[in-house]
Amino acid sequence: MSEPQATAESAAPEVEVTGLWTQFGSTVVHQDLNLTIARGEILSIVGGSGTGKTVLLRQMLGLEQPRRGSVRVFGEDINLADLDHLQQLRNHSGMLFQQGALYSALTVFDNVAQPMRELRTLPDDLVRDAVLLKLHMVGLGPEHAAKMPSDLSGGMVKRVALARALALEPRLLFLDEPTAGLDPDLSESFVALILSLHRELGLTVVMVTHDLDTLFALSTRIAVLAEKRVIAIGTTRDIIEIEHPFIKQFFLGERGKRALAVFDQRQAQTQKQIGE
């Protein structure tokens, strides 16, 4: 593979979707969809049910082939990349599946250790410590490490899945409904964890979520999926200004207003703190 120039790469977008068409049978899900995700941003994809948000994530991971158009991750078209190359690309991205997708035959510990062991060069004690640290990061103590996924509650499954997605310290993290099924307290600590990881590792996060609080707290940009394409992309402020029935309904409903009020309050607080 030809390595792109280091300078050109830092400017290149992390993910670039151009002219994407997705079709299931006769239903067109995406029609000429374009989306560019810059390095280091936290992009949230919102849209009504059935607008193909999860499908879009799967296409960015190369799990599904689009009918037309290209998906470039780290500057490489993943539908043209050969298997080895695709594997390398995937090693740099982590995915948190909606249902967790933990390996049900492995313990929590082995689930998180699996991607590290796949590298085949990390010594066992390092893997052990790294796994326990990952579990600690998502708020799970070592006493849960020996449990099987079927013995976990829904929220714990999500957290273990997040620990596994983070196992190889990905550059690019995909989150599909990360806070669905978490209690408010856990959602809060989830947001804090993603923010601190974002700061430390400079990772890029692509997130599909319906949870407005998480959405406002995390996203640096929001992409709105409707009418089979991205109708708007921008910061939270920009998006809610847009006159569109879906956006109005999604953000400025009763729940949206409440979440937005909290968001404004927080922003004012941080502004004040910075001012002091």
Add this chain to the structure above:
Amino acid sequence: MPNAQAPTLTFSPGASSGQGACVSASGAWQVQPLAQGHAMKAIIALLQPLQGGAGVTWDLTRIDSMDHIGAQLFWNAWGKARPAQLQLAPGHEEFFKRLEQAGALTMPPRRLERLTSVMLLGLALLSFFAHATGFIALLGQVMQDAWRFLRHPMRGPWKEISANIYHAGFQALGITALVGFLIGVVLSYLSAQQLRAFGGDIYLVNLLGMSIIRELGPLLAAILVAGRSGSSITAQLGVMRVTEELDAMLVMGISHGFRLIMPKVLSLALAMPLLVIWTDAMALTGGMISARIELGLSPWYFIQKLPDAVPLANYMIGLGKGVVFGILIGLVACHFGLRIKPNTESLGHGTTTSVVTAITVVILADAMFAIVFSGVGF
């Protein structure tokens, strides 16, 4: 793809210059570059002798990028405590802070279960009895549901029964025909060779008729159905357990026994004798064709001779076997399907056990038939 610089570690003893030893690191201390090639081995070999060594200065300012695994590598080398002389690049402080905060994380000691052979034998026996009682309970449940069905036939699960007959019966016609036909050909060919030596060619009809109608037809059909439908029933029930569909049914007040198990057992009991007739016919056709080629016996003679050679009782025994085998396969498949735990390993294991047990049970039942009806039909 990021073309990261390989992580390197240099150790300078520096004893002569008056300062203590100094370790400096540079490059990308991230998991991917660390895992590439022999980087890991070289670093571990260098870190090993420094284990917990005091008085060493750690200069990590030239590290470009770091992640938790890189940080953990240092942390472990330091004996899980921050060394006195440590210089970090800006922004890398957080990794070590997090490690320090996490404190000592140790796995809880795993309980080792040591079982003696006597205990293993006991466990095996207990599990056998658990299966046996579970199986009997299931049989009772099916009986009760069948009684309920008989009393109110209009409210019975007709749709499920018809769907199951279609899947277990109609869709099995192809494979049973193929296997039956081939076995008939082979059996006829081999027997003809032996019979010719005694000049008893015409007894081929007796031999084939008896063995296929009384034994082979029912047994072949049962083994094929156990492999086909038995495994699919077990897997279906298992997946329904995994996806909580079974619980959803209970919550809606839909009984598993009446809507899932009884229809499956009943439709197998109905479909199996029909499949036995079909397999018999196919095997006899194969035998007939082979006899025509090998011994020159005309099919017409074969068909005429068959009722004399094989008393009707044998045919009835064959059909009865079909019913019993069908019920047994259905019960065994449902029994194991309901015991599947919600994980993939249990699903695979349960399906295998179900098929193996179903075939074993069918052969055991066949032996019982042979004993019970030893004086009938000759």
